[in-house]
Amino acid sequence: MPAASELRPGMTVALEGNLFRVIEAVYHSGTAQQKGVVHAKLRNLRTGVVVDRRFRPEERVEEVALERRVMEYLYNDGEMFYFMDPETYDQVPVPAAMIGDLEVFLQPNQRIPVEFHEGRPVAVAFPETVDLRVVHTSQPLRERESHVYKPAILENGLEVLVPQFIAEGDIVRINVYTRAYVDRVGKRGA
Structure with a gap:
């Protein structure tokens, strides 16, 4: 488990039972009277909500490795977006909250990486x-x-x-x- 001072953008961490993607992490070294602190901006992968969090530099965080598979976007029904694995033809529903306002960048038959944790989709990796x-x-x-x-x-x-x-x-x-x-x-x- 890495220390909070080792957080980098793009990392995925587990906090309080939720998965978060690190958007930004800034380490502020302390002074003689004040200890250092890490200010992190984190995006909840389930809800898409961005939160600010402060950590002690030595505090340990649980880094999570996600499985990334390229999937083909098929369609959405308003509540779920459906992606297909082009090798197995399995269809995977992804909640609309996970896509958010990036929906406008999805085109039918577009291939895009979908990230999985323990067999469940947790994020769609849009290109920059x-x-x-x-x-x-x-x-x-x-x-x-x-x-x-x-x-x-x-x-x-x-x-x-x-x-x-x-x-x-x-x-x-x-x-x-x-x-x-x-x-x-x-x-x-x-």
Whole structure:
């Protein structure tokens, strides 16, 4: 069991009967009069709720190893999202709370890693960025101006702000978690 001072983003730990993914962990060393402390931001894998937690640096935490399998997204019925193992054709239901507002980034037949703990799905591992086509935006004003932004609607229905040089049909890279424009990865017609 690692000490709290060894927590790193991406680790999965068990606390009070729940599994948490470490989003951020910052160690603050102490002074002569005050002991050090680790401030951690943790996401509950079952509910998706993010909590802040403080640990003593020497406090032990239980790290949990998750099994990761690439699954194919099939459909959702409002309460559950259904994924299929492409090798065994077994279907696995995942609660909607586990997906949360990232649902907009799921496309039918998309292959995505699903993490399991003791045979049960506990998380869907979305990539940090996705590439999507711009389906509607105003005409580009300048080819290289990138400090002025305009709204654009992407193929999945998401509206984001993009630089002025982006045109309809361009493929843009979007950060899944912040929903912010990252880069243009393809021009229309290219």
